[in-house]
């Protein structure tokens with residue numbers, strides 16, 4: 162199987178490589194403006210989907226920051242949230258008094274982030290905010306205060322740029338809608 166075959170599983174490209182880069186750059190400018198260079202920002206990437214966003218956002222930010230990772234999972238290998246959030250890897254950092262920015266690839270049901278936000282807010286951080294590259298319409302159903310959203314997208318299952326289906330497609334450079342023939 163070559164790259165051509167992988168891309169034939171995508172019915173529509175929602176964000177090209179260039180559009181992703183522009184979106185990340187816009188997010189970085191807003192985050193820089195809000196945090197300034199006070200040496201205190203900790204960005205927390207949510208493994209594994211947010212790996213690409215973290216890598217590119219961190220490099221787009223022209224301020225000092227530190228990075229940490231959490232792994233939580235609510236999806237298993239399907240396309241529907243199981244509703245159960247599990248911590249697979251916790252922070253290595255004590256966030257007491259820190260300014261924390263959670264970095265995510267997508268907000269769909271909002272379940273993962275509302276759980277994570279509540280969890281991190283019990284740990285004595287000065288602030289905990291959210292930056293997500295993508296947000297789907299379902300997210301409006303949960304009360305979730307998201308400070309930075311890249312793009313609002315339609316309600317379709319998307320893959321690429323970190324986003325997987327059964328652990329595949331994360332390595333695509335663009336973000337697109339997965340063809341139904343792949344999972345039906």
Ligand SMILES: O=P(O)(O)OC[C@H]1O[C@H](OP(=O)(O)OP(=O)(O)O)[C@H](O)[C@@H]1O
Nearest residue numbers: 208209210234235236269270271272273
């Ligand atoms: O808003 P929600 O409905 O909770 O969905 C969003 C979450 O689902 C995906 O992660 P997943 O749990 O599939 O694991 P992954 O990051 O390892 O792909 C995605 O990366 C978000 O973290």
Ligand SMILES: Nc1nc2[nH]cnc2c(=O)[nH]1
Nearest residue numbers: 269317318319320324325
């Ligand atoms: N890959 C992928 N993971 C998700 N998790 C929640 N929504 C989505 C989605 O649209 N695509």
Ligand SMILES: [Mg+2]
Nearest residue numbers: 207208209210
């Ligand atoms: Mg995830």
